[in-house]
Amino acid sequence: MTSAAAPLRVLVCEDSRTYAAALQRTLEHDQDIAVVAVCATAEDALAKLEQLEPDLVTMDIELPGMSGLEAVEYIMGSRPTPILVLSSYVGPQTTAAAAALAAGALDALAKDDLDLTQPGGAAAAAFRGRLKLLARARVIRHPRARLRPRKPRPRPNGTRRASAVGIVASTGGPQALATVLGSLPADFGVPVFVVQHIAAGFIEGLVTWLDGAVPLPARLAEEGAMPRAGIWVAPEGAHLKLAPSGRLRLDRAADPGPHRPSGDVLLRSIAAVAGAEGVAVVLTGMGRDGAAGALAVQHAGGLALAQDEAGSAVFGMPKAAADLGVEVVLALPEIAQTLADLRPSMRSKP
Secondary structure, eight states: OOOOOOOEEEEEEOSOHHHHHHHHHHHTTTSSEEEEEEESSHHHHHHHHHHHOOSEEEEESSOSSSOHHHHHHHHHHHSOOOEEEEESOOSTTOOHHHHHHHTTOOEEEEGGGOOOSOTTSHHHHHHHHHHHHHHTSOOOSSGGGOOOOOSOOOOOOSOOEESEEEEEEOTTHHHHHHHHHHTSOTTOOSOEEEEEOOOTTOHHHHHHHHHHHSSSOEEEOOTTOOOOSSEEEOOTTOEEEEOTTSOEEEESSSOOTTOSSOHHHHHHHHHHHHGGGEEEEEOSOSSOTTHHHHHHHHHTTOEEEEEOTTTOSSOHHHHHHHHHTOOEEEOHHHHHHHHHTOEEOGGGOO
């Protein structure tokens, strides 16, 4: 006779009593999630964290007293715990959620996108399923400097020329992106294209935050742009492609498949256009997006890299890439150094 699995333990940090009550009803509907505390302030949540040892924290960003961002930074530096950020504000000027993701929170959702009126509905069930997946993710202390140098792994030898770098990330990606992109010098001459899976409404804020946090300029990719040095991020709801002309193409009409934007679509276009001068990077995330595209870059003679398991919040996407045949699997600092060592080809010089 086997006993039922223990319920997932969730601490809710939310200053609206009405919203917190609705959230608790939704989470506890199936009785396999238990809300162990509802805290109206970050200070209260931090005080209860050690005592209650929740499996996951939901964190409002806009709080009285200590902000949700400060709380995320404290939790990830003292008692790393999976965190889901809930925010009332999204858009290009609302960067607090993006900063919280870069500090180690795993995911972010807009409050308006959560339907808490029907706890038994399909949307609520999907939300609970999402929390269960996040609660199993790996979180590590001191996210900004969490990956110490390990035993050296094989790295490509010599100076490599590149005309395009494509990076794909999902769960835990903003933190990994901050590490990799923050390590590139301000004069890095190879355009970097990014597909980051993130909830609707947050990509513009992430780009705004990146633009101020890393040495290279970051911007949303635009149709027909001729990319120069810097970071170009796929906008919400559009596949980003590198066209044979070298210009950027945004496709909002094609079958979205599991993701739009898709890392596979971006990386396959880099393989086709850049060939041996293409670079693909698959970072932490659930699912398989980016794996086939990275392999296409490798088959075209380019360089394909996947993040290692030890440093990935979720080893789904990098593992899929390695399982398909991507040969170079590196820790995050080694990926950053490999990219920093690249030299621009003639066509990618600013």
